[in-house]
Amino acid sequence: MIDKNLTEEDVKFRYISPAIEAKGWTKDSIFMEQRVKFTDGKINLHGNFVHREKPKFADYILYINKATPIAIIEAKDANHSVSHGLQQAMEYAKMLDVKFAFSSNGEGFAMHDFLTGEEQIFGLDEFPTRDELIARYKREINDGDGLTEKEEAVINQPFCTGQNIFPPRYYQRNAVNRTVDFIARGQDRVLLVMATGTGKTYTAFQIIWRLLKSGLNKKVLYLADRNILVDQSIQQDFRPLEKDIHKIDYSKDKDKPEELLAYKVYFALYQQLIGQNGAKNYEELFPNPEYFDLVIVDECHRGSAKDDSSWRTILDYFSSATHIGMTATPKETRYQSSISYFGEPVYTYSLKNGIDDGFLAPFKVINITTNIGDEWRPLKGQTDIYGNVIEDRIYNNSDYDYNIVIEDRHREVAEEITKYLKSTDRMAKTIVFCANEDHAELMRVALTNANADMCKNNPDYVVRITGSDEYGKGKLDYFISVSSKYPVIATTSKLLSTGVDCKMVKLIVLDQQIGSMTEFKQIIGRGTRLRPNEGKLSFSVMDFRNVTRLFADPDWDGPVEIDPNYPSQPSFCPVCGQSPCVCPPTEPKPCHVCGQIPCVCEQPPKQLKPVVDKDGCSVKVINKVVSVYDTNGKLLRTESITDYTKKNIVDTYATIETFTSRWKELKKKGEMAEMLKEVGIDLSALKHEQGMDDVDDFDFICHIAYGKKTLTRRERAEQVKKRDVFSKYGEMAQAVLVALLDKYMNEGISELENLSVLKNDPFRQIGSPATIAKLFGGKDGYLEAVNELKELIYNVA
Incomplete structure (x- = not known):
């Protein structure tokens, strides 16, 4: 029997570490690591305060090699049973994708084998040797069929490492290992789902690196639909392969066929491979359809797997290759399915996972209602600025800037955005998602006028960045750059909604209708990247169209739980009357005049949308709801930080007498402030916000929680x-x-x-x-x- 007074660290040092090191799991080799931190700790928001929970640590992780962990050991002190830590070890093992979980109290070991489902308890000197456990893994894997020769090759291939290459996070390692393992076993269609900001491109690089180095693949095609996605990947994550990389440019490559074939990894835009008017540039550049043995489809939710997509012809042409689809949001509709093409995801790391682990930024939602949000109806015979009579009907958020332009609404939205930035950070990177490109320009003007003082210093404080705006597109690299201050505010419609690495975005403004959960997740993903060193630990979503009702959708995988009283406004189909629509898809019909699909008749001039000035419709914000989260992830819809503080104190100390008694017991009064910080309450910051910097902590707590009059220090x-x-x-x-x-x-x-x-x-x-x-x-x-x-x-x- 060991001394029951020994701490967990003593038990590890005296008993557990010697027992496993004696079996070949030595800490001075690549086969064992102690006290491994594998999450950063969830970040919680409480009003304007940010609090990070404790990260998750594994006491021991055992490895086949540095690329492949095989087991986890959870240690407990001698006051616990041998198997007391096994459930925790199993939880961590599932997260880390390892097949053996152990626990120990220094007297013996308990083990759970995920490959067989069996558990056993054995003595301290009976821990399996390194060779024994690896042999057991290789024997039991794949439902007892063992490892193939290709799987052995890829398992033995390490990750790419180097001075400027960070080691993979646990979920990135899981994603790489799962993918290369499935490919080694012969699966030729693979889907990988990873939330925006979790390192999809880095993961793709490590997959390619290990498949190339292990010899499983020799020629790789990386497909994307935007130059910025290709250029970012080549310049950043794929830099270690720069000598083996070629970016396809049809106009130059078509005349240099021999030079073109000298590389291992090819980056290409779909547009470069397809060409104009149905051309098949890919056939001309690569006449052998079996030239590539691996094709990676970046952002595969954007149409590449659609049966009727012109991009699909590229995949069909290189059909003998393994195809990997990568996305944050697999698209599943009646018309398109990522899963039907690539199969069920081999690994999923969701936005919720990322926020829970502390790798992604949490957010608060500011839902704003204007006096015309739900309903505006013109007066009888009211005309717009062109003198045209406005159609007499009820207009709402689904109409503004789509069917009618309300000028004063732009001003009010711009002023509300500006008011928020003034109260937080005028230089916080902000994306305003607008109905269309015209709306994005109108919002640029309104925001410029609302921020004239900032635009006077630098006219690029507000910039429109849309597909047709060459000036704005030229500013995109500056907007997404961490080191570049300007532009600060970008107005856009679609260009920034997906794929663009906006690391420093702290405010996302929703002023467009969004019916697609895929698009909604992509837009929210623009803000999820963390930059602690630059002061970004969270972001805000400002919603002017009630788009955030989508948080209540079962398909949302974020951490938000909506108040049951939150109004839901489903969109009902005008034909079948159901939400979502259940109408059968309709085929386009030939024009009744020219008989063509699409119609080629001469079209009348485009009719201008009615535009209503301030005299015709004055707009004001009438309601604002700020949503924050408690430590359990529940949405606190209208609760202020003072209410939150009061609730936490009163829940612990029901009366002022119990609190005062506890205060007197504290040897150091500063301990109270530290205890409150653990639940996300920063007393000094809250006192400053309340204008009570000169009040003692004791008095301030009594004032907030129990309504007592304060004394200054x-x-x-x-x-x-x-x-x-x-x-x-x-x-x-x-x-x-x-x-x-x-x-x-x-x-x-x-x-x-x-x-x-x-x-x-x-x-x-x-x-x-x-x-x-x-x-x-x-x-x-x-x-x-x-x-x-x-x-x-x-x-x-």
């Missing part, structure tokens, strides 16, 4: 000074206590509780900390005097 200190409480000490000791009171008065109770304060002025003028302590008969006497001083401070009524 100065008032408490002055009342202590009025009492004859220092006369028992000598003159110099009295001077020390008065100086301590002044420190408390100006900076707070923590200054009294910190011995290092004696190294600063005015105490340095009296003497060293040791000299000052002697004035009170030594260190214990000094600490006793400080505790007495604290009691006096808090005995003031």
Whole structure:
């Protein structure tokens, strides 16, 4: 029996580590790591406060090699049973995709085998050797069929490492290992689903690296539909393969067939391979359809797998190759399915997973309603700015900027965005998603006028970035750059909704109708990237069209749980009357005049949308709901941070008497502030927000939670000074206590509780900390005097 008083760390050091190291799992090799952090800890939002939970650690991870973990061990102290930590070990094993989970209390081991479902308990000296456990893994894997020769080759191939290449996070390693394993087993269609901001391109690079280096693949085609996706990938994640990479340019490559075939990895836009008017550039460039043995389809939700897509012809031409589809949002509709083409995802890491692990930024939602949001009807005979009579019907959010333009609405939206930025950060990168390109231009003008002071300093403070705006597209690289300040606000319609790596976006504004969950997830994904070093730990979504009702959709995988009273506005089909529509798909019909599909008749001039000026319709924000989250991820729809603080304190200390009693028990009063920080309450920040910086923590808590009148620190200190409480000490000791009171008065109770304060002025003028302590008969006497001083401070009524 081992000593029950030993801590978990003692048990690991004395018993568990020697037991597993004796079996070949040595810490000075690649086969074992201790205390491995594999999540960063979820970030919680409480009003304007940000709080990160503790990360997850594995006590031990055992490896076949650095690319392939095989087991996890969870340690507990000797007061627990051998198997007490097994459930936790199993939870972590599932996250890390390992096949054996162990727990130990120093007296023995408990094991769960995920390959067979069996569990067993055995002695401390019976832990399997490295060779035994790896042999067991190779024997039991694939339902007992064991590893193939190709699987062995790819398992033995390490990840690409280097000075500027970060090691894979646990889920990236899982995604790579799952993918290469499925390909090694002969699966030729693979779907990988990873949330925006979780490193899909990095994962794709490591997949390609290991498949090339292991010899399973020799020629790779990487397909995308936007130049920026290709260029970002080549310049960043794929840099270690730069000598083997070629970006296809049909106009140049068609005349250099021999040079074209000299590479291993080819990046191409679909448009370059398809060509104009149904041309098949891919056949001309690569006459052998079996030239590529691996094709990766980036952002595969955008149409590449559609049966009727022109892009599909490329996949069909290179059909003998393995096809990997990569997306954050697999698209599943009656007309298109990523899964029907690529199969069920081999690995999924969702937005919810990323936020729970602390790798993605959480967000709050600001839902804004205007006086015309639900309904606006023109007066009888009302005309627009062109003098045309406006159709007499009810207009709402689905009409504004689609069927009718309300000029004053642009001003009000721009002013609300500006008001938010002024209250937070004027330089926070912001994307405003608009109904169309015209609307994006109108919003650019409105935001420029609302931020004239900033635009005076730099006219690129607000820029329209859309597909047809060459100036705006030229500013895209600057907008997404972490180091570039400008542009700050980008108005867009579709261009920034997917695929663009917007690392520093802190505000996403929704001012367009979004009916597609895929598009909605992609847009939310523009803000999810974390940049802690640059101060980005969260972002906000400002919604002017009630688009965030989609959070209530069962298909949403984010951390949001909507208040049951939150109004839902499903879109009902005008034909079948159901939501979603269940009408059968209709085929396009020939024009009744020319008989063509599509019609080739001469079209009349495009009719202008009616435009209503401020005199015709004045717009005001009438309601604003800010959604924040508690520590359990529940949505607190209208709860303020003061309400949240009160609730947390009162839930713990039901009355002011119980709180006061607990306060007196604390040896260091600063501990209370630290305890509150653990649930996301920053007392100093909240006091500053309330204009109560000069109030003591005790008084502030009593005020917030129990409605008690506050005293300032100065008032408490002055009342202590009025009492004859220092006369028992000598003159110099009295001077020390008065100086301590002044420190408390100006900076707070923590200054009294910190011995290092004696190294600063005015105490340095009296003497060293040791000299000052002697004035009170030594260190214990000094600490006793400080505790007495604290009691006096808090005995003031």
